[in-house]
Ligand SMILES: Nc1ncnc2c1ncn2[C@@H]1O[C@H](COP(=O)(O)OP(=O)(O)OP(=O)(O)O)[C@@H](O)[C@H]1O
């Protein structure tokens with residue numbers, strides 16, 4: 001059974017792309033058939049994976065606008081089980097074009113359609129907004145992963161993200177669950193430990209939480225057009241991404 005995740009947080013720069021790409025690569029390295037979709041017009045996941053944006057390849061924009069089929073925009077890169085749909089700035093246009101369309105929130109879900117069943121995991125890397133692109137990703141998903149940083153403003157971003165999921169569930173007859181919260185760029189300080197402790201005490205117990213350490217190699221990996229787990233295979237964050245991927249495989253084995 002295919003599990004479809006959105007990696008989402010309204011707040012920018014918290015590590016959505018870093019987590020989405022690295023977890024997706026770890027899932028594929030563990031033998032799972034994975035489709036990662038870059039839903040952000042910034043195209044950071046596309047850059048991180050070393051995919052050139054100047055070759056006129058099919059993108060999420062083509063998929064959403066109905067000008068290309070899913071088969072023609074999916075590329076298989078780095079590993080035989082790792083599949084990817086790229087994005088570039090054209091995707092800004094999709095958000096504008098969708099505004100006046102009927103059932104505009106379901107375009108992505110429809111475009112993926114039955115082809116989605118070919119994958120064990122589909123992961124959407126969402127932009128830092130709760131606009132139509134994120135809403136399309138959520139409507140097509142059944143779970144979310146929320147990366148955040150251990151700081152005060154994260155709480156507001158988290159509450160807005162959680163409320164959006166409730167809203168989607170109510171309006172689109174969905175039951176999206178929050179599967180994991182990732183406390184990213186953790187540095188072992190007592191300040192951050194206290195933040196996590198307090199945050200966890202207010203969470204529903206069914207939500208798994210993970211810490212991902214700040215790792216300088218993860219930070220510089222995108223400038224080498226590589227995900228952190230490939231650039232620094234023995235790093236502490238790499239091990240954490242691998243553990244999260246194994247946890248997702250394990251929980252999905254139990255629930256499928
Ligand atoms: N665990 C980590 N260790 C070191 N650097 C990290 C880590 N996670 C993310 N970063 C760095 O933090 C910055 C922001 O990360 P990223 O682009 O993944 O965030 P984002 O939430 O996707 O941003 P946006 O909201 O713009 O899409 C990047 O420079 C990235 O390399």
Ligand SMILES: [Mg+2]
Nearest residue numbers: 016017040044
């Ligand atoms: Mg991003």
